Amino acid sequence: MTAATQATDRRGGAGAVSAARQPAPVELTFAGALNAALAHSLEDHEEVVIFGEDVGTLGGVFRVTDGLAATYGRQRCFDTPLAESGIVGTAVGMAINGMRPAVEMQFDAFAYPAFEQVASHLAKMGNRTRGRVRLPVTVRIPYGGGVGGVEHHCDSSEAYYAHTPGLKVYVPATVEDAYLMLREAIDSDDPVVFFEPKKLYWSKADLDVGRLRSRYDGGERREGRAAVVRAGTDLTLVTYGPSLPTALKAAQAAEEEGVSVEVVDLRSIVPLDDVTVCASVERTGRALVVAEAQGFASVAAELVARIQERCFHSLASPVLRVTGFDIPYPAPRLEQYHLPSVDRILDAIDDMQWED
Amino acid sequence: MSESIDIPAGPPIPPAQEDLTPIERVSARMGISPEDYMLPAEREIRMLSPDGTLLPAEEQGTGPGHEYPVPGDDLLLEAYEQLIVGRRVNDQNTALVRQGRLAVYPSSHGQEACQVAAALCLDEGDWLFPTYRDTVAVIARGVDPLEVMVSFRGDWHCGYDPLEHRVGAQATPLTTQLLHAVGAAHAAVLRGEDTVVLAMCGDGATSEGDFHEALNFAAVFRLPVVFLVQNNGYAISVPLARQSAAPTLAHKAVGYGMAGERVDGNDLVAVLAALRRAVQLARSERTPLLVEAHTYRMQAHTNADDDTRYREREEVRQWAEKDPVLRMEAYLRSRGVLDDDAATRITGNAEAVAAALRQAMNAEAEPDPLEMFDHVYTEPTAQLRQQRDRLMEELAAESAADSPDAQEDAR
Numbered sequence: 126m127t128a129a130t131q132a133t134d135r136r137g138g139a140g141a142v143s144a145a146r147q148p149a150p151v152e153l154t155f156a157g158a159l160n161a162a163l164a165h166s167l168e169d170h171e172e173v174v175i176f177g178e179d180v181g182t183l184g185g186v187f188r189v190t191d192g193l194a195a196t197y198g199r200q201r202c203f204d205t206p207l208a209e210s211g212i213v214g215t216a217v218g219m220a221i222n223g224m225r226p227a228v229e230m231q232f233d234a235f236a237y238p239a240f241e242q243v244a245s246h247l248a249k250m251g252n253r254t255r256g257r258v259r260l261p262v263t264v265r266i267p268y269g270g271g272v273g274g275v276e277h278h279c280d281s282s283e284a285y286y287a288h289t290p291g292l293k294v295y296v297p298a299t300v301e302d303a304y305l306m307l308r309e310a311i312d313s314d315d316p317v318v319f320f321e322p323k324k325l326y327w328s329k330a331d332l333d334v335g336r337l338r339s340r341y342d343g344g345e346r347r348e349g350r351a352a353v354v355r356a357g358t359d360l361t362l363v364t365y366g367p368s369l370p371t372a373l374k375a376a377q378a379a380e381e382e383g384v385s386v387e388v389v390d391l392r393s394i395v396p397l398d399d400v401t402v403c404a405s406v407e408r409t410g411r412a413l414v415v416a417e418a419q420g421f422a423s424v425a426a427e428l429v430a431r432i433q434e435r436c437f438h439s440l441a442s443p444v445l446r447v448t449g450f451d452i453p454y455p456a457p458r459l460e461q462y463h464l465p466s467v468d469r470i471l472d473a474i475d476d477m478q479w480e481d
Numbered sequence: 482m483s484e485s486i487d488i489p490a491g492p493p494i495p496p497a498q499e500d501l502t503p504i505e506r507v508s509a510r511m512g513i514s515p516e517d518y519m520l521p522a523e524r525e526i527r528m529l530s531p532d533g534t535l536l537p538a539e540e541q542g543t544g545p546g547h548e549y550p551v552p553g554d555d556l557l558l559e560a561y562e563q564l565i566v567g568r569r570v571n572d573q574n575t576a577l578v579r580q581g582r583l584a585v586y587p588s589s590h591g592q593e594a595c596q597v598a599a600a601l602c603l604d605e606g607d608w609l610f611p612t613y614r615d616t617v618a619v620i621a622r623g624v625d626p627l628e629v630m631v632s633f634r635g636d637w638h639c640g641y642d643p644l645e646h647r648v649g650a651q652a653t654p655l656t657t658q659l660l661h662a663v664g665a666a667h668a669a670v671l672r673g674e675d676t677v678v679l680a681m682c683g684d685g686a687t688s689e690g691d692f693h694e695a696l697n698f699a700a701v702f703r704l705p706v707v708f709l710v711q712n713n714g715y716a717i718s719v720p721l722a723r724q725s726a727a728p729t730l731a732h733k734a735v736g737y738g739m740a741g742e743r744v745d746g747n748d749l750v751a752v753l754a755a756l757r758r759a760v761q762l763a764r765s766e767r768t769p770l771l772v773e774a775h776t777y778r779m780q781a782h783t784n785a786d787d788d789t790r791y792r793e794r795e796e797v798r799q800w801a802e803k804d805p806v807l808r809m810e811a812y813l814r815s816r817g818v819l820d821d822d823a824a825t826r827i828t829g830n831a832e833a834v835a836a837a838l839r840q841a842m843n844a845e846a847e848p849d850p851l852e853m854f855d856h857v858y859t860e861p862t863a864q865l866r867q868q869r870d871r872l873m874e875e876l877a878a879e880s881a882a883d884s885p886d887a888q889e890d891a892r
């Protein structure tokens with residue numbers, strides 16, 4: 126079974142287009158929050174258009190665009206031919222000519238055909254034209270593993286994009302951030318690569334979509350604002366996206382073993398809030414970075430380097446990281462050995478220097 | 482027969498005809514089969530012989546569904562003036578490269594008829610998406626030559642405002658700009674505007690994936706995009722036979738469900754006629770078209786290239802005889818449209834453009850290194866601000882060390 130069919134099976138319920146009509150508070154899924162954010166962006170800005178593969182009639186293989194074509198019309202949300210470079214390349218052209226496209230890549234690894242358009246144009250046009258042409262394009266990418274997906278459906282490709290100056294890279298990890306950050310991505314005048322952790326699509330929170338909308342309208346923003354999602358005193362665990370729930374579980378388990386772990390969720394990789402990260406590390410004196418992507422030349426590597434450069438005198442232990450191995454993403458029956466687990470995080474915590 | 486598509490009915494297509502594809506609609510009106518409409522005419526469209534005489538109508542390569550009226554004299558004279566300016570710009574820039582004043586210049590010497598026609602076939606509200614080779618087209622569209630040269634001089638990647646002139650930044654990654662053209666056209670159609678977008682690429686570039694994706698998107702979404710392929714026979718050193726086994730590049734249109742046409746790219750009258758009709762059809766029928774202009778790059782690919790390694794001098798000499806400038810001049814003189822006075826005025830204008838280029842490019846460039854950080858994002862990130870500050874300190878230290886006082890102290 127592919128991740129896509131799982132998506133259909135597990136999700137079952139309606140998107141937020143219909144969720145919005147239900148009385149509050151309701152259980153909102155991550156996918157539903159994204160759906161609501163797209164719907165509200167379409168409502169608030171006539172220049173917003175949504176397109177990609179299967180996003181129209183089907184509502185996307187993860188149903189994130191469920192109901193949008195029917196509700197807002199096929200000129201606002203439509204299927205394209207199967208051509209990822211075409212999707213991003215025409216989004217660039219649309220943005221040059223006044224639109225605000227939010228496009229979907231069907232899966233992480235299927236965004237690679239679009240990489241030339243992303244790296245050579247989406248990222249560079251503003252700089253190339255001295256700020257005269259800004260490209261307010263959002264590229265949504267369902268990403269990461271943990272859903273039993275087959276090859277090409279589980280990559281953590283954020284480092285490619287984070288390494289490309291000119292792009293913003295958002296990695297929401299909670300239902301509320303899914304909504305707020307997708308609104309923010311679409312409203313951003315800079316291009317945003319928006320990573321949606323596949324394994325969190327069906328995570329839920331008791332949230333009222335209308336409330337979320339007014340919070341966004343009231344100015345609540347997430348970009349470049351890392352969140353201390355759990356307070357602690359002995360160690361700072363820095364993470365983002367799909368690894369946040371694992372990190373929180375590990376922090377809970379560590380607490381039971383007598384180690385107080387502070388957890389920082391980056392929310393956006395670019396821009397990076399290293400101020401919040403470093404302030405926390407300076408308080409706790411130890412840092413552990415957890416991310417699902419392979420560790421070599423990764424976002425985790427950047428974080429370790431930065432913490433070491435900036436917090437050296439506060440550190441009581443080397444900065445460590447727990448990441449995926451440096452292997453192509455493994456087959457479904459092997460992924461459990463690859464992904465950062467609670468145990469592996471606890472082992473890393475043990476490996477830190479603890480004596481004074 | 483066609484599936485309904487995700488495009489509003491809107492003007493200019495009468496609602497009753499919305500369910501016909503553009504190919505069905507246009508070919509039916511012309512009284513020919515869809516295939517005959519899509520396939521290029523048997524021969525390339527040509528109006529002037531190499532010596533500048535107007536060919537008889539039956540020798541122009543035109544036929545039912547492939548009719549190309551000769552443009553009026555006023556337009557032809559305007560085009561001729563741009564042709565002379567374009568040739569002068571090419572040669573001035575080539576000289577400036579040799580003198581070390583420019584970082585690079587891909588000259589379109591020999592291809593100026595295509596360049597000029599690409600600009601003149603468009604209305605003000607239309608869009609042009611050019612390549613690195615299409616400097617003359619960008620200038621003919623009205624962009625200040627000095628702004629265009631900012632990139633070739635090496636001061637910044639693009640020196641003009643694409644939005645002001647509706648000219649995309651000259652694109653280097655091959656055929657990526659065709660998708661931008663398609664997206665720009667899609668945006669216009671969604672807003673109900675009747676904008677046409679003209680997108681340019683070379684013969685070698687037609688092998689790129691984005692060429693395929695762009696033509697396919699344009700046809701599927703029925704977008705008013707004219708794709709102009711300047712077939713100059715080579716992609717740097719590689720001849721066309723190594724790029725494509727298609728009968729002609731214009732034939733590629735058929736596979737996408739659009740019409741293709743071939744034109745003599747060194748005959749300004751013919752290129753202008755072909756592109757004007759393509760633009761008019763694109764606008765009125767909201768359909769993409771492909772025009773292949775057969776031409777030749779008389780100089781090396783860029784100043785860094787040595788074309789003696791891959792093409793015979795005899796071939797180059799033969800193409801010199803088909804020069805677009807001589808041909809157009811002979812024709813306009815024979816029609817009495819161009820006399821000595823007009824010729825003198827036009828040469829003077831071209832000379833003035835060249836002089837301005839010389840003056841500007843010979844002045845010392847002083848790009849501001851700190852600007853490198855300013856446009857990456859709408860607001861620089863904290864990290865970029867820190868890096869900018871560091872460079873600023875380096876620059877300040879350097880200039881302090883260079884100041885007369887410091888040098889005095891050093892002594």
Ligand SMILES: Cc1ncc(C[n+]2csc(CCOP(=O)(O)OP(=O)(O)O)c2C)c(N)n1
Binds near residue numbers: 655686715778
């Ligand atoms: C994607 C990409 N690959 C390679 C190049 C390097 N390159 C620049 S021009 C060129 C030849 C293009 O030939 P053609 O499309 O015929 O245009 P011409 O230069 O003849 O005008 C190549 C290979 C590039 N600019 N972009």
Ligand SMILES: [Mg+2]
Binds near residue numbers: 684711715716
């Ligand atoms: Mg060529």
